[in-house]
Amino acid sequence: MDRLGIEFLSVFGLPPVAFVCLAADLGCRYISTGLTSYPYDPPSYPPFSLRDDPRLRREMTAAMRDRGVSIALGEGMTVRSGADIRDRSRDLELMAELGVRRVNTVSIDPDLDRSLEQFGLLAGMAAALGMETTLEPSPGLTIANLPAALDAVRQVGRPDFRLLIDVMHVIRSGSGPADLAALDPGLVGHIQLSDAPLVPVVPDYAQEAMFERMVPGTGGLPLPEVLAALPGDVVIGLEVPLRSQAQAGVGPYERLGRCVDAARELLARSGGRPGVDR
Numbered sequence: 001m002d003r004l005g006i007e008f009l010s011v012f013g014l015p016p017v018a019f020v021c022l023a024a025d026l027g028c029r030y031i032s033t034g035l036t037s038y039p040y041d042p043p044s045y046p047p048f049s050l051r052d053d054p055r056l057r058r059e060m061t062a063a064m065r066d067r068g069v070s071i072a073l074g075e076g077m078t079v080r081s082g083a084d085i086r087d088r089s090r091d092l093e094l095m096a097e098l099g100v101r102r103v104n105t106v107s108i109d110p111d112l113d114r115s116l117e118q119f120g121l122l123a124g125m126a127a128a129l130g131m132e133t134t135l136e137p138s139p140g141l142t143i144a145n146l147p148a149a150l151d152a153v154r155q156v157g158r159p160d161f162r163l164l165i166d167v168m169h170v171i172r173s174g175s176g177p178a179d180l181a182a183l184d185p186g187l188v189g190h191i192q193l194s195d196a197p198l199v200p201v202v203p204d205y206a207q208e209a210m211f212e213r214m215v216p217g218t219g220g221l222p223l224p225e226v227l228a229a230l231p232g233d234v235v236i237g238l239e240v241p242l243r244s245q246a247q248a249g250v251g252p253y254e255r256l257g258r259c260v261d262a263a264r265e266l267l268a269r270s271g272g273r274p275g276v277d278r
Helices: 016-025 054-067 085-097 112-128 146-156 167-172 177-181 205-211 223-229 243-247 252-270
Strands: 004-006 030-033 070-074 102-105 132-135 161-166 188-193 236-238
Touching: 004 016, 004 252, 016 030, 016 054, 016 252, 030 236, 054 085, 085 112, 102 112, 102 188, 112 132, 112 146, 112 161, 132 146, 132 188, 146 161, 161 167, 167 188, 167 205, 167 223, 177 223, 223 252, 236 252, 243 252
Parallel strands: 004 030, 004 236, 030 070, 070 102, 102 132, 132 161, 161 188, 188 236
Antiparallel strands: none
């Protein structure tokens, strides 16, 4: 299985059709996307909205068909205090129109019970449109680590509500390869790969995660052991934002080409656990 993809965060708002072509040219079959570009300051590219521009959706769909690329993950389904995830039904419909396979969620609502309720509602809405849902634990969020995410998945209690394993977040929040090896492989719906120092050197975790990760194999995370512990049939999205390189004029093909090459080398060495039929 050709497992590699390129994540939305890695391309700093590259327009959708160009993003599809970048992934295909680098030999990747998958991308993730949100419906709008983030408001980067300074912006790298003009803003876009797949939500508001049906022509852009058609162009992206045609490019994916022509280049053999699909959207493995839809981003942006965040649970927020004072907002109801049911108001995002139209966004879910648009993601289904684009062929999205699964949508990812996190919570920044400090009310855990309400977060769990919203996760369940989102998973039901996505399932009605033929998509599954993943939950991403991360330091600083309501679901901050792997044990909390496992508990949330159990409480939601749906087979189509699974885990997104962002290697940086999971290792930095205190779990390791043994914890990942202990997981039921059927619980893992998507993997995000990057590298980082094992101990943070940037005081603002969110800024590091959003803008300055490292090429796989160049940091301190135990990536070969992690990849060997995770299922071998799950898409691996390269979430490696390298803003300092981008601002220095290193283009996306060069930046992400290094990541693809490094990830392929790691995968060749580590393999992965057998997966499950889904």
